[in-house]
Amino acid sequence: MGGNKAVAYKGPGVVEVIDIDYPTFELKDGPGVNPANVGRKVPHGAILKTVATNICGSDQHMVRGRTTAPSDLVLGHEITGEVVEVGPGVEFIAVGDLVSVPFNIACGRCRNCKERKTGICLNVNPDRPGSAYGYVDMGGWVGGQAEYVLVPYADWNLLKFPDKDQAMEKILDLAMLSDIFPTGFHGAVTAGVGVGSTVYVAGAGPVGLAAATSALLLGASAVIVADMNADRLAQAKSFGCETVDLTKGGPVEQIEQILGVPEVDCGIDAVGFEAKGHGEGASEAPATVLNDLMDLTAAGGALGIPGLYVTGDPGGIDDAAKKGALSLSLGTGWAKSLSFTTGQCPVMKYNRELMMAILHDRVHIASNVNATAITLADAPRGYAEFDKGAAQKYVLNPNGYLDAA
CATH class of the missing domain: 3.40.50.720 (NAD(P)-binding Rossmann-like Domain)
Incomplete structure (x- = not known):
């Protein structure tokens, strides 16, 4: 496969668009990756071509230097995408599906996941319960402010939109289902x-x-x-x-x-x-x-x-x-x-119901948060403006899906 561009934290107040490897079904070593997760096989995963990936206030905490995030950590945990590859262990998600990705990474197998406490999954972060993409001390799963991203436990984690054409008509609203x-x-x-x-x-x-x-x-x-x-x-x-x-x-x-x-x-x-x-x-x-x-x-x-x-x-x-x-x-x-x-929201407890409210015009979350699409190259500007208090929710558009949104 080809390359992959992504937004990375470089130091307090600085983000850059960098080149990273195209995802594979194995967690590689890199900035912020927990050593115990290096080499972890992901046959249950899917690779997504990113449709939308949002800048979050939680990302901004890292970019301000208010966490222990390392330089070159790839950012982004609010992901919507189209499936382009699936691992051999994936049964129900298929290439071409348009999906929302909960920011919580969850295995679907542990006690907490079975009790719908997906924000504190016991199996995805060796240091503590709970994990997220592109976030400090969360196990090192690569962030989704990128052209392509790997999602583990795809059958469990991914919320498939029932109709792709209808979903694309409401894609800025649906992009809010991953987190906020x-x-x-x-x-x-x-x-x-x-x-x-x-x-x-x-x-x-x-x-x-x-x-x-x-x-x-x-x-x-x-x-x-x-x-x-x-x-x-x-x-x-x-x-x-x-x-x-x-x-x-x-x-x-x-x-x-x-x-x-x-x-x-x-x-x-x-x-x-x-x-x-x-x-x-x-x-x-x-x-x-x-x-x-x-x-x-x-x-x-x-x-x-x-x-x-x-x-x-x-x-x-x-x-x-x-x-x-x-x-x-x-x-x-x-x-x-x-x-x-307190704690992480267990996204899967709510995301399907909220998706249905969006699809049936019961709520218009994108307009309420002033969702604004920008290119991946504009991410540094988006972070800077958001840091200054812009009354906007910046949505990155790495692959052009949002051009008509």
């Missing part, structure tokens, strides 16, 4: 959102907007989205959300102005460990969002926490933050009997 739509939906579900709920979403980036979209889909009566970025708040307003501008102070008083009471039924953290305090020019204060949510969520409520937290952050504001240890007001959460759900 299920992740936002998971945040809403675990926060207990239902018909008539009042919901606070911290963060108006793509995951926050996906969580807000999900809350509306689940029947929330009021969805309030908070951020410091005016363009992102305007994007939230564009599909019916109320907004809180955190440059003007904390959220509780602003929530009371909207709802008449200083609390909500359900809270969602779509920010994670790079959270800032309140007010114009606020500095980083990583526990702020979680403490806010405990303050403003009604007693007996729940917090969905899809925002990313890490155990190693070289850029943390102090020694504790560098280890992921935050100063949480856990007593507040205990006193109010609040429930917390």
Whole structure:
């Protein structure tokens, strides 16, 4: 086969498009690959020609130098593709299928996978439960911001779109199924959102907007989205959300102005460990969002926490933050009997149902997150603009499938 171009992390603030090997059905040594995974055979895998591959806020954490990611790590875990090769152990996925790839890599065989906990598969990452493409300390599976990518356990992991022509008509929406739509939906579900709920979403980036979209889909009566970025708040307003501008102070008083009471039924953290305090020019204060949510969520409520937290952050504001240890007001959460759900979203728990909602025009997630297609060569620009707060979800188009989208 021919070559393969991919987007790689080169160092803090720098990504480049590089040449890498075309995938094979064996995990080779390379940047970030766990030594125990080198030489791992993948007869159960499929090779995809990438249709769409998105830039994610989780990628941005690495690109900012806020993780221990090594140079030349190929990025990208939000993948949609067309199958071009299958391994000898693949039975049901076929060449030509158009598919969505959950960002979680899961074997389908372990105890956790059998319990639908695919975000913490026990067999794909030698260091810890859970894995993802192109991500630091996740086993070293090569990222999908590339022309071609290998997906292991293809029969289990791949969600096949039932009609290719219909799928291509909605491809920007369907491209959100690999991560941010299920992740936002998971945040809403675990926060207990239902018909008539009042919901606070911290963060108006793509995951926050996906969580807000999900809350509306689940029947929330009021969805309030908070951020410091005016363009992102305007994007939230564009599909019916109320907004809180955190440059003007904390959220509780602003929530009371909207709802008449200083609390909500359900809270969602779509920010994670790079959270800032309140007010114009606020500095980083990583526990702020979680403490806010405990303050403003009604007693007996729940917090969905899809925002990313890490155990190693070289850029943390102090020694504790560098280890992921935050100063949480856990007593507040205990006193109010609040429930917390953290960790990777188990994408396969939700992606088929969300696909059907998209295909039947029940939701338009691409417009809500302002999905914008760019070329693979434009990836460095996309990362730079996203880092500056662009109110867009950048979707890379390595092979021209999105030219008509």
